[in-house]
Amino acid sequence: MPAIEKEITDLEGYVLPHEGGRHLATVVLLPFREDTWREKARPALQAFEAVVDAIRRFERVVLVIHPRMDVETVTRFSKENVTILRLPYDDAWARDNTPLFLRKGERLVGVDFGFNSWGGSYDGLYADYEDDNRLGRRLLLELRIPRHGRKDFVLEGGSVLSDGEGTLLTTEECLLSPGRNPMRTKAEIEKVLQEELQCRKVLFLPYGIVDDETDGHVDNVASFLDPGVIALSTTKDESDRQHERSEKDREYLLAQEDACGRKLRIVDLPLPSAQYLTEEESRGLKSHSEAIQRLPGRRLCASYANFYQGEKFVLLPQFGVPEDVEALRILKEYYRDRKEVVPISSREILLGGGNIHCITKEIPDSPLYPVEPEETR
Numbered sequence: 001m002p003a004i005e006k007e008i009t010d011l012e013g014y015v016l017p018h019e020g021g022r023h024l025a026t027v028v029l030l031p032f033r034e035d036t037w038r039e040k041a042r043p044a045l046q047a048f049e050a051v052v053d054a055i056r057r058f059e060r061v062v063l064v065i066h067p068r069m070d071v072e073t074v075t076r077f078s079k080e081n082v083t084i085l086r087l088p089y090d091d092a093w094a095r096d097n098t099p100l101f102l103r104k105g106e107r108l109v110g111v112d113f114g115f116n117s118w119g120g121s122y123d124g125l126y127a128d129y130e131d132d133n134r135l136g137r138r139l140l141l142e143l144r145i146p147r148h149g150r151k152d153f154v155l156e157g158g159s160v161l162s163d164g165e166g167t168l169l170t171t172e173e174c175l176l177s178p179g180r181n182p183m184r185t186k187a188e189i190e191k192v193l194q195e196e197l198q199c200r201k202v203l204f205l206p207y208g209i210v211d212d213e214t215d216g217h218v219d220n221v222a223s224f225l226d227p228g229v230i231a232l233s234t235t236k237d238e239s240d241r242q243h244e245r246s247e248k249d250r251e252y253l254l255a256q257e258d259a260c261g262r263k264l265r266i267v268d269l270p271l272p273s274a275q276y277l278t279e280e281e282s283r284g285l286k287s288h289s290e291a292i293q294r295l296p297g298r299r300l301c302a303s304y305a306n307f308y309q310g311e312k313f314v315l316l317p318q319f320g321v322p323e324d325v326e327a328l329r330i331l332k333e334y335y336r337d338r339k340e341v342v343p344i345s346s347r348e349i350l351l352g353g354g355n356i357h358c359i360t361k362e363i364p365d366s367p368l369y370p371v372e373p374e375e376t377r
Helices: 039-056 071-076 130-143 186-196 241-254 279-283 323-335 347-351
Strands: 023-029 061-065 082-086 100-104 107-114 147-154 167-171 201-205 222-226 229-234 265-270 313-318 340-345 361-364
Touching: 023 039, 039 061, 039 313, 039 340, 039 347, 061 130, 100 361, 107 130, 130 147, 147 186, 186 201, 201 241, 229 241, 241 265, 265 323, 313 323, 323 340
Parallel strands: 023 061, 061 082, 107 147, 167 201, 229 265, 313 340
Antiparallel strands: 023 361, 100 107, 222 229
């Protein structure tokens, strides 16, 4: 039966839940761009497969595969607890090019913002992003989840985090970037966030992570562990340009309260030692005249804060450096028996410009929507 598009205009009563609750499913898109993923994305596919396999132990994965990808890839990922959809998109960053899902009781809505490749003509990463920008509507049709369109406002999912209780966390560096919504003031941007994501308070960190090609996405520098508790990326190395940025973020958070009037608790997460693109890794990329050039020596935006969590799990990036052990210890100690912390080697995802949180998008739990495709699809 063909899907019928349903649009919702009134968002009153809807909530953007905290990511760490129960999910209906997690959306993942498979990589294929040869200017982003080296060696025709073969190493990246292995890393994505590790993420998919970890998630499907706990909940269903809605895996979107580009129509140009071969049958062997579809067969490879046809696994238990995985629903496969074939839809066009430009790159595999599900956090940013799919809708933000709000919930009201058992009802869901996907808020479909504009997407312009992290900056459009100002500093976007690739020039042709129309399939990314259209993906939200196409995905919602497949999932039969109602849509709320707000295409006149550019917003990526990695630029905002919710505690599920009315507080939204973002960065000035990203949301006030000239490549997003340059005709709007900070106050106007805040008003749109409050209206479209139904939050009561927006916290604007000054900075994200240094050299982040997304202009400082918040999910690289911080994350809500729980309402009122924020993991903050930090470094003790005062010679690292990130040191001062993280300290400014800390000062800001310590001076704030959340939407419920709570003072915020900060849990420090160490940054991994600085990561750089190697000559060999760069050679494996196929450059494109209308996309960002990834050259040897480029600093990579490595962060443990870019983890992904659900009700019973946390997927933690690992980079093969000593700080991996400390980050794992901190999150295991924090969540104890509440959640299983799963370490995943993710450098191949990092090479593309993000990490585990960037390639995943949670759909809040609800019994009203099918995530398994009909036999006729």
